[in-house]
Amino acid sequence: MLELWPSISIDYTEIQENKKKLNEIVNGTFSVLIIENFYDVNLCNTIIQRINSKTKNHDNMTKIGISLVSYANRKKDYFIQANIIRKTLRDIFFGIQDPRKKIHDLLGEFFPNKEISIAVEKGKKYACGIIRLHGLEDSASLHRDNVSYEAKNFNVSKFPIQLSTVLYIQQSEKGGELVLYRKPWEKSDERYRNIEFGYKREVVANSTQHVKIKPSQGDLVIINPNYYHEILPVKGSKRRITLGLFLAFSKYGKKIVTWS
Ligand SMILES: O=C(O)CCC(=O)C(=O)O
Numbered sequence: 001m002l003e004l005w006p007s008i009s010i011d012y013t014e015i016q017e018n019k020k021k022l023n024e025i026v027n028g029t030f031s032v033l034i035i036e037n038f039y040d041v042n043l044c045n046t047i048i049q050r051i052n053s054k055t056k057n058h059d060n061m062t063k064i065g066i067s068l069v070s071y072a073n074r075k076k077d078y079f080i081q082a083n084i085i086r087k088t089l090r091d092i093f094f095g096i097q098d099p100r101k102k103i104h105d106l107l108g109e110f111f112p113n114k115e116i117s118i119a120v121e122k123g124k125k126y127a128c129g130i131i132r133l134h135g136l137e138d139s140a141s142l143h144r145d146n147v148s149y150e151a152k153n154f155n156v157s158k159f160p161i162q163l164s165t166v167l168y169i170q171q172s173e174k175g176g177e178l179v180l181y182r183k184p185w186e187k188s189d190e191r192y193r194n195i196e197f198g199y200k201r202e203v204v205a206n207s208t209q210h211v212k213i214k215p216s217q218g219d220l221v222i223i224n225p226n227y228y229h230e231i232l233p234v235k236g237s238k239r240r241i242t243l244g245l246f247l248a249f250s251k252y253g254k255k256i257v258t259w260s
Pocket of ligand 1: 140164166178225229230231242244
């Protein structure tokens with residue numbers, strides 16, 4: 001039977017006392033750090049309205065933004081698309097507190113001795129933030145995110161520690177839970193890889209712990225995405241809308257870089 005892999009929940013106002021907790025996410029002692037009330041619910045609703053008007057006639061749209069691993073072998077295109085999408089995202093956050101900036105500021109509180117910035121390579125800026133839209137019955141099958149293995153030709157792959165931040169802009173009425181397994185990716189898991197996306201369930205067969213969470217609108221979660229995770233099918237009429245941003249760093253290095 002699977003045991004519970006403990007998670008940590010704190011309120012946004014309690015960051016100072018909990019600065020060390022992020023290490024527990026990096027090393028897998030805890031599954032996820034949930035920062036409740038991170039982003040104002042009214043601002044989430046403004047963003048939702050803007051997203052709804054942008055996606056009104058595009059029912060099949062699953063994201064606004066780009067993800068680096070989809071461009072792993074198309075580096076030039078990645079940077080071109082990153083600049084195009086930058087304008088769209090700026091429009092969505094125009095005139096309100098930019099949640100990506102707020103995530104950068106939060107990282108500054110967790111790591112006061114490091115410099116935090118969007119990753120840049122040979123003068124080219126990486127994409128910053130991907131909005132994921134999960135409609136009725138949409139899910140994300142079992143996967144892990146590891147740019148060090150998946151995108152070796154990008155400089156961000158050189159950092160040993162990678163984390164993922166996810167802001168819940170809108171939560172689904174039912175379903176849409178995030179499930180994490182206490183099983184980090186290893187090379188031999190590649191035999192379980194699906195052709196299209198993700199991994200076969202056998203890959204977590206020996207994992208003894210997992211956690212299932214359903215954060216609220218405005219909450220930010222931080223996970224170590226090298227541990228397998230999945231999103232269960234969304235139920236009900238409301239879409240699950242999140243903003244994702246990766247970050248990477250080394251223990252003693254000065255820099256933290258972000259991208260999507
Ligand atoms: O949306 C979530 O809860 C998790 C996102 C996710 O699966 C990912 O960033 O790989």
